[in-house]
Amino acid sequence: MNSTKKGAKNELSAKQAAQYSFFENVWDVVRQIPKGRVTSYGAIAAYLGTPKAARTVGYAMNACHGLKPKVPAHRVVNRNGLLSGRHHFGSPHAMQYLLEKEKIAVANNQVIDFKSLFWDPCAELRA
């Protein structure tokens, strides 16, 4: 006990986000995305308490490959509804193919009616 450390790093003070790394938290939220819906990196980051950590969320996706629980990263797109991470699925069409299977219309690497299909974790999971 008495680690005598400065104690910093507890700034998260969110509800959970406790011992799990930021990545674990991101994956957990992504897995909660309902089928047929999509969300943005900024929305996930904001839910974790860091609206500016959108880049970090995308970075977490980079490590989501090979995870035990499947992470529907294909449901995560950028703020413009563009499939920015399609190139990281091994195949540039894999992400679009998965989205189409979810009944999500995709054109030109962009989600159609993205605004309507947008799923906000802070509004649905918000504690």
Add this chain to the structure above:
DNA sequence: TAACTGACTCGGC
């Protein structure tokens, strides 16, 4: 230890 990267986002021109 320090520096860089990166699947983003916002603002300004």
Add this chain to the structure above:
DNA sequence: AGCCGAGCCAGTT
């Protein structure tokens, strides 16, 4: 209206 640059966060090397 579209294009460009800077900022931010966490993890990796």
